Amino acid sequence: SQQGEEDPQALSIQEGENATMNCSYKTSINNLQWYRQNSGRGLVHLILIRSNEREKHSGRLRVTLDTSKKSSSLLITASRAADTASYFCAPRHGTYKYIFGTGTRLKVLA
Amino acid sequence: NAGVTQTPKFQVLKTGQSMTLQCAQDMNHEYMSWYRQDPGMGLRLIHYSVGAGITDQGEVPNGYNVSRSTTEDFPLRLLSAAPSQTSVYFCASSYASGTRDTQYFGPGTRLTVL
Numbered sequence: 001s002q003q004g005e006e007d008p009q010a011l012s013i014q015e016g017e018n019a020t021m022n023c024s025y026k027t028s029i030n031n032l033q034w035y036r037q038n039s040g041r042g043l044v045h046l047i048l049i050r051s052n053e054r055e056k057h058s059g060r061l062r063v064t065l066d067t068s069k070k071s072s073s074l075l076i077t078a079s080r081a082a083d084t085a086s087y088f089c090a091p092r093h094g095t096y097k098y099i100f101g102t103g104t105r106l107k108v109l110a
Numbered sequence: 111n112a113g114v115t116q117t118p119k120f121q122v123l124k125t126g127q128s129m130t131l132q133c134a135q136d137m138n139h140e141y142m143s144w145y146r147q148d149p150g151m152g153l154r155l156i157h158y159s160v161g162a163g164i165t166d167q168g169e170v171p172n173g174y175n176v177s178r179s180t181t182e183d184f185p186l187r188l189l190s191a192a193p194s195q196t197s198v199y200f201c202a203s204s205y206a207s208g209t210r211d212t213q214y215f216g217p218g219t220r221l222t223v224l
Contacts, residue, residue, distance in 0.1 A: 003152075033212060042114075042200050042215030043153070088152060090213075097168065098143065098202075098213060102152040 003099035004032070004072075004089035010105045019076040021104040023089030024069075030092045032065060032072050037086045037103070046074075046087075079108045111136050114216035116201050122222045123191040131186040131219050133201030139214075140206040142184040143168070144176065146197040147218075153200065159184055160206055191223045 004023045013019050023032065031050045035043040049056045049065045049072065056063045062075040076083055086103040117132045135142065143158035145168075155168030159178040173195060175187040184203075188195060198220050202213040 031211070035213075040198070040218070042217055043202075043213070044215070045212040048212055092211065097155060097158065099155060099169065100145070100153040 004091045004101045006087065006089055006101045006104045008104060009102065010107070012107045012109065013079055015079060015081055015108055015110050017079055019079050019083070019106055019108070021074050021087055021106070023072045023074070023091075023101070025072075025089075025091040026070065027093055028067070032063075032092065033090045033098075034061075034063060034072075034074050035088045035090060035100075037088065039085070043088060043100075076106075079106075081108050081110045084108045113137065114201055114203055114214050116199075116216035116219050118219060119217070120220045122224065123188075124224050125191060125193060127191050129188050129191065131188075131199055131201075131221075133184045133186065133216060134182050135184075135201075135203040135214070136182065137203065137214065138181060139203035140181070141211070141213075142178065142201065142203045143213075144174070144184070144186045145200045145202065146170065146195075147200060148197050156186065156199075188221075191221075193223045195221065196223045197221060 004025045007022045033048045034046045037043045047058045060077045065072045088100045088103040090098045114135045140161045144156040145153040154170045157176040159165045198218045201216040204213040
């Protein structure tokens with residue numbers, strides 16, 4: 001399978017805490033992207049990390065990539081209630097197919 | 111730019127009916143795709159296109175047809191609707207270049223097949 005698999009499936013934290021979600025994949029990638037989906041809406045792109053990068057930051061988001069372990073993690077620091085959403089990773093394997101996993105459902109409690 | 115637009119927003123069909131879900135983008139993206147999302151699930155790729163006149167199957171293509179006659183439009187046709195096709199359908203587009211390949215999603219079409 002070319003899809004990413006997110007872990008955990010669900011995560012519940014208090015506002016202000018950090019949230020970490022992980023993504024594993026099976027074959028080598030060109031890049032890996034993270035997306036967010038608010039309830040019932042289309043996905044919104046968050047961040048892209050290339051296969052030759054190990055870490056990338058965007059605001060309160062930090063993404064790491066370990067190609068030797070075929071895994072990536074997304075860290076959201078100082079979480080807010082507005083971060084409540086589902087988060088998906090999409091490994092890009094050099095084809096034009098973007099295959100999404102089932103996502104991590106994050107709930108941030110106020 | 112309007113981005114990616116989808117019509118209709120909601121649709122109810124009876125089993126056996128056919129219909130076309132419309133998707134359009136105004137960003138001159140080469141790549142367009144259709145996904146379905148069932149409740150509590152991730153997105154499953156139905157069909158995709160890397161340019162006008164070029165389409166290919168995704169993970170779950172059965173029961174759906176696509177065509178790409180222009181860069182802007184990528185309609186999805188349900189040939190004979192079945193209850194198993196009840197889902198939310200998302201269209202997405204992006205540049206095909208590896209350096210600019212983030213996807214932009216439409217708002218979705220909620221389809222119910224009775």
